[in-house]
Amino acid sequence: MRPLTDEETKTMFEKLSKYIGENIRLLIDRPDGTYCFRLHNDRVYYMSERILKLATNISRDKLVSVGTCFGKFTKTQKFRLHITALDFLAPYAKFKVWVKPGSEQSFLYGNHIMKSGLGRITENTAQYQGVVVYSMADVPLGFGVAAKTTQECRMVDPMSIVVFHQADIGEYIRSEDTLT
C-alpha cells in the first residue's frame, strides 16, 4: 500500500471533480478525522488515518481491501471510478438525474437512460457532464455522463439516450468479482 503519486492524484481528482466539483476538499478534511487515499494493487482506497495504521500491519499479498475502494487505475494509467464510491459521491453531487420507476430496472441492468425514462434533471447540465443517477425515492442508483444538455433533453424524442451509463448498483450482483 502506498500513497498516490502526484500524477495519479491529479488524474483521480480530475475524474472526481467531474462529478462533485470542488467538494473534493470535503472528502479529505472531515469532521471525524483525516481521511486519505492509498494505492494497493492498482486500486485506490479511501480510508481514515486510524485504519491506515492498522492496515500497515498486514502484509501486501494478504491485504484484500481497506476502507472503501474508489476505483482503479487501468494499465494505461487512466482512472476508472467504481460503483463502490457512490456513497461518497452522492451527497456532494453537483448534477443529478432522477429516473422514473419504470426505467429503474433497465438502468440497473446496465443500460443507458432514454428520454422516456427521465424524471428530472438539474438545470444547466452541460453535455458530457458527470451526473449521479437517483431513483424517484432519492435513492442513489449509480452514475453516468449526460449525453445532452438540459435544454436539449427537453427537445429530443423519447427514444434517444440522455444519460450514458457508467456504473450502477446492479453491479454488486452482476459483476461481484470485479470489485476485487
Place this chain on the structure above:
Amino acid sequence: MGRKLDPTVKVKRGPGRKARKQKGAETELSKFLLLPIERAARKQKKQTSKKPGSDDDEDEDEEEEDDDDEEDEKDDLKEDEEEEEDTVQANFDETETFKLPAAADRAKEGLLQMDLQTIHQRIRDNVDVLSHFSEKREEGKERSEYLSLLRSDLCTYYSYNEFLISKLMDIFPVSELIDFLEANEIQRPVTIRTNTLKTRRRDLAQALINRGVNLDPLGKWSKVGLVIYDSSVPIGATPEYLSGQYMLQGASSFLPVMALSPQEGESVLDMSAAPGGKTTYMAQLMRNTGMIVANDANADRLKSVVGNIHRLGVTNAVICNYDGRQFPKVMGGFDRVLLDAPCSGTGVISKDPGVKTGKDEADVLRSAHLQKELILSAIDSVNADSPTGGYLVYCTCSIMVEENEWVVDYALKKRNVKLVPTGLDFGKEGFIRFKERRFHPSLKLSRRFYPHSQNMDGFFVAKLKKLSNTIPTQQKPASTPEKSNMGKKQKLKPEKSETPIITKKAGVKSENKKSDGPKKAKIAKLDGETSKKSAKPNKKQKVKELNGDSTKEVVIEKKKGSQFEKNNKTKNKNLLKKNKNRMGKNKFKKLKNMVGQ
C-alpha cells in the same frame, strides 16, 4: 420388485407423505385413533380370521405393499397399533411381533424396497415403546435392540448415514430426535437484517411492502430483523438490497454478534468473516467507528465480503486473507474477537442435505482440531486489559458436542479465560456432561439453538472473557521461554488455578504445595526473567532450596499431570534449569526425606 405387481389393478391411494405432513399432525395421528366402535369391529374381525394378509384387516392407508414378504410385517404392525390402543390388554404380543424384523426379515428388507410408510409407522411405534419403556416393552428384549432397529429405520427414512444418526441419538432424547429430523427436511424462513447505517426497519419494511413482499418483524429479541413469508420480487435483487439497505442473513447469525455487542470506537477482529454478514452487523452496531478486521482463509469467499462491505456502506473495515491460526502474530490486542469457526455443518442440514451422508467421524474430529487451534489463536488476539472489552465469542453452526462444548472446555483449560453470560435469554443451555465427558460447569452459560425448537439453524454460541494476557503452561514456572511475556503480570493466578487441580491428586504433598504458593511466585519471577538470571546474593541459599523443592514438585507434577501436554519440552528445560541450580546429592536427599515426612 415393482410396487405394483399388476398395473391394471387400480388401488386407491390416499394423500401422500408430503401432503399429510403439510396437513399437520392430526392426519398422521388419525391412523392410530380409531373410534371405539371401529376398534371393536377390528378386534372381532381379527379374532374370526386368523389368516394374515387379508386386505380388510389392514389400515386404510397401507395400500401399496408387496404381498409376499410384507405380510408378516403388516400383521406385526397392525397388532402393534392395536395393542397400543388397547391399553387394557397386556402387550406381550406386541414386541414379539415387533421383533420379528430382527434376524431373517431384516436381511430380506435390505434387498426389498421397504415401503416408506411402513418404516415411518414402525419408527413411531418404536419411539412410543421407548418413551414408555417399562409398560410397553417386551419380555427379554433389551432397549438396545429397539434402539438399533430405530437407528436403521431412521437412516433409511431420512437418508442419513449411521454415524450421524448415532450421534444425534446421543444428543437428543428419542421424541425430540424425530422433531429435529423432521425440521431438517424443511427450510427455515428467509430472514433479512436492516442496515441501520442507511435506513430504519420501519422504512425498509414499508418500502418492501410496497414492492409486494410479505414480511414481519423477526421477534422481540431483535430490533433489526425481518422475516419474509413470500415475495413477488426476488428478495436478493430489489433496489433496496442493491443500495445496501438490508442484508439476507439467517436468524441464527444475528446471535453471536448480539452476544459480542461491539461498542463504538473499539477494535474488533472477525476471524472467519465470509460472506460478511456478521462483519457488517458489527460495523452497524459500531456506527462505522473504531475498526474491524475481517479475515478469512478462503480468497474466493473474500470477494463476497468485499462486495457486502461496500454495498452496505461500511467504512471502518480492513479485509485480509490470513489463516486464522496466524493471528496474534499478524496483529493482536483487539478489544473483541468473533470466531465463527468452520465446522461440520450439522446444524444447517436443511440448507445442505449433503451433510446427512457426507460426514463421518474423521470429519468431525478434524473440524474439532482446527477449531481448537483457532480458538486459542483467537484468545491470544484479545487484549485482556482492554478498558471496554476483552471478550471473545465462539460460535459454530453445528450441534455436535465435539465441536462445541469440548472446544470451549479445552480453551478454559488452556488459557486464562472464563465463560460469561451471552446475553441471549432464549435457547437451550450448553451441556455440562455428555456421555463419558465432563465439562466445566460454567458451560451452562453457553447457548444451543435448534431448528425444531427455535425455528432457526442449529447454532452454538459461547462468550468468553479473557482474564489476563498471560499464557499458563501446565509445567511449573521453570520452563518455556514463551512465558517471557509473563514478566510482570500476575503469575499467582495461573499457578493457583493449577495447584487446586494438582492438590486433589497429590494427596501427600498437598500441604507443602499450598504453603509453597508464594514461594513459587518468587521462583517464577526469578526463572521467568531469563535475562536476569542472577539471583540476589542474600537470597542465594533460599533460592537453592526453593529450586530444589520446585524441581521436585515439577517431577511429581509431571507424573501426575500426564494429561497435560508439553511433557518432553519442559522436561528438557527443567533438566537444564536443574543443572543450573543444583544442590549436592546429599542435600537433596536430606530435603526429600524432610519433606516426605
